[in-house]
Amino acid sequence: MGHVNVAVVVVAAMAALVGCQTQQGSSCVDGNGQAGTCISIRSCQPLQQLVQALRTNTGPPNGFQILRRSVCNIQINREPLVCCASSGGTGLDLLPKRCGVTGLVDRIVDGEDAPLLAWPWMALLRGKARGQPSTWICGGVLINARYVLTAAHCFKSIFQIELEFVRIGEHTLSTVQDCENGLCAPLAQDILVEQIIMHPEYGSPCKECNDIALLRLSHPAQLNPIHVVPICLPVDPPKDMEFSEEEFQGKVAYAAGWGSTSRSPLNPVTPDVLQQVLLPINEGNVCNQLKSGYPNRRWTLCAGGEGKDTCKGDSGGPLILSNKIGTKGFVVGITSVGPKVCGRQKTQALYTNVHFYVPWILKNLRP
Template sequence: MGHVNPAVVAVAALATLMSCQAQEGRSCVDGNGQAGTCINIRSCQPQRELLQAVKENRAPPNAIQILRQSVCEILSRERLLVCCAQSTSTETTTSAGTGSGRDLLPRNCGRVDLTDRIIDGEDAPLLAWPWMALLRGTARGQPASWFCGGVLINDRYVLTAAHCFNEHKLEFVRLGEHTLSTTEDCQSGVCAPPPQDITTEQIIIHPQYKSPCQQCNDIALLRLSSPVQLHPIHLVPICVPVDPVKDMGFSEADFQGKHAWAAGWGSTSRSPLRVSIPDTLQQVFLPIREDTVCPLLKRGYPEPRMVLCAGGDGKDTCRGDSGGPLQLSNRAETRRFVVGITSVGPEVCGRKSTQALYTNVHFYVQWILENLRP
């Protein structure tokens, strides 16, 4: 027998097996109340990562209970079957990102430019965020407008928020934009190529969006109708944290306490009655942290890891920033990674006590990879 993970033993000891008839592949309900299938825990990313968090003493208080209620059967000391929610299980026992999905993510991503140096934000340098996307469309018979942001992850896919499509009908995605009012963006003698407007071939909304809470699973992928023409400086995909420890040099748990960049063309007004859309892409540096308001924002989410809390001190993202990226650098400060997608913001922007919720990209990385195609 190989080495037995002590965390597996701990969970197994807590599991009450009501039946010895359980079979791999049968339908079940997991510890979060979601329908799923009994599979090997190695094939279920959420349960696998929760088990790892228990082992490392960084799991939420209800983690053991969730795992205990998710156990289908213990086949041997080496093999534990758990109930895995249908949208998160994988077909193989390999870890996230070893299949073709990861192969479609570019290695030359998220480069940090030498110029690197929204409420209480500032104009972003021209070369700072070359993966930003703008979504344009109509809603309720109103004229077309820029209604959400997004982020380019390869030459065919943009990552954004599912709630952007609650009311709006998408017309096209703009990439390579910086200042909306100018046909050519120049700064310090450097001029960017014209932005590219591309229609979409497919809008892929997470199948469990709005379940079990209204803001749950707020993530979507846009497949462009044709590849965007990348540019080594002005238009580059951002990196996706498939394996944060390997890719970034620290774990998802270590996101807490770090400062991240958010960017977008969202409202810069603090008043809910006045929308002030900036002409130039804005950027703001936000702390990722669990303030006192964060648990209130997370109420209704069955798994706290589904979202990240960021902001405070009078800084946050605001209306129009929805779908835009929350970005962290790797330990070497050489690449940017999208760790969050702007999901839920405060009614009044920029108060010291306010924070915003960002869909945790790493939590959904398996879903992202499964939905990428050449």
């Protein structure tokens, strides 16, 4: 059959779809006659595998017809939506039903101490380089009881970092138990890591391309209704998110972490209390320069530029957007690359675009 491109499938399917396109997130029937949901082809692992098999001439004889019949919507200048069978094993069933919920709706975020209940999905990575003492090396974010999402560059081979454990449920580093306004949180959980899953193409074709990693914990974190809650992934369809990736631009996102609060790269100052800040997501001249080495602009998001920033030690931590009423949080970015001097005016940082990598994340989750 030769190499098959998704674009070919789109063209072949357009005639059949004229006047009868299925809305994203709606029920549908796939090319095998199975009930499913109309979602982005990137979020449907079975059809992704079928496309790959067709490209390498290892697909079934009727593979092209199955793929063509599975296209449920054609959107201008976007990848096709496909009917993905509900039992297709996309990893969605491993995402928590309750996610992104915090005990706080109203937050004041301006590079200040975070309230105790603000970010119940935060994680801290503890490790050490060869011959060096243990230290907090990176941040991360809990996406279900067994997995933490972080940045791949935290484990660069040149650093020779030995990851010791992940801490879940931390707020104030110097206290054994964190309390605020008469409310005390459960003790923080230090959990060993069973597996580090770095993106297989991290560092290619550019130095920090595909800067994303998953940590599989040795045992599930103990969840708590208000103190330890996984964050939501921006999966397709984003039912509770109320906006798509195309609408990220112009939004103001939250970032949080225990990274340096100093503007000087030579004198990092590690805060005792979890910090939070509001950062605008936008693409301008600075962003264009930052993304110049990335073949695909969708791999990253640009945020910051108003004298507020993430900094050394925040790597791997989340960039968070909430739904319109502020009751549910979604991780849309992972702190990746920042300026040498943090928080300067007219500078920005790059955040790995989680929405783009959702298919890779779901593919690597297991019970």
